[in-house]
Amino acid sequence: MSRPEPEQFHQTSRTKAAAAGNEEATSVLNLGEFQDVDTLTLSEAALVINALVSKRRNDRKNVNETEMLTKTIDYLDAFSRFKKKENVEAVERLLSAHKEFHKFERAQLGSLCCENAEEAKTLIPSLTDKISDDDLQDLLDEMGKLQSS
Numbered sequence: 001m002s003r004p005e006p007e008q009f010h011q012t013s014r015t016k017a018a019a020a021g022n023e024e025a026t027s028v029l030n031l032g033e034f035q036d037v038d039t040l041t042l043s044e045a046a047l048v049i050n051a052l053v054s055k056r057r058n059d060r061k062n063v064n065e066t067e068m069l070t071k072t073i074d075y076l077d078a079f080s081r082f083k084k085k086e087n088v089e090a091v092e093r094l095l096s097a098h099k100e101f102h103k104f105e106r107a108q109l110g111s112l113c114c115e116n117a118e119e120a121k122t123l124i125p126s127l128t129d130k131i132s133d134d135d136l137q138d139l140l141d142e143m144g145k146l147q148s149s
């Protein structure tokens with residue numbers, strides 16, 4: 001059996017989109033097309049997705065529970081630091097009060113739940129010149145009081 005000539009092969013997949021390549025979250029935030037996009041903490045994302053799935057189940061609509069949805073919910077349940085809706089909202093209020101933070105930084109602080117200011121500034125370097133260590137520690141301590149076990 002002979003092999004077909006190369007020009008007889010048909011493309012079976014889409015071409016890969018070129019990577020933007022200039023996004024970075026270092027001491028300077030350069031989020032490219034995501035620069036001004038609203039962001040959610042993991043806890044907020046869990047609330048939104050779980051509420052949507054519950055509503056669809058209650059309305060007896062097709063939830064279309066794919067493996068991806070199930071894995072996403074499992075991930076969010078495992079890594080969401082704030083489980084109660086009231087606590088998620090309280091953390092959002094705490095973070096939103098800091099207008100000096102970018103939306104991305106607020107979402108990172110609300111998801112990572114760092115123990116201290118040094119850890120937060122190491123993981124989110126763009127915070128370094130935006131807030132003092134003492135003020136950041138106060139914020140982290142307030143968030144820690146709301147954390148669910």
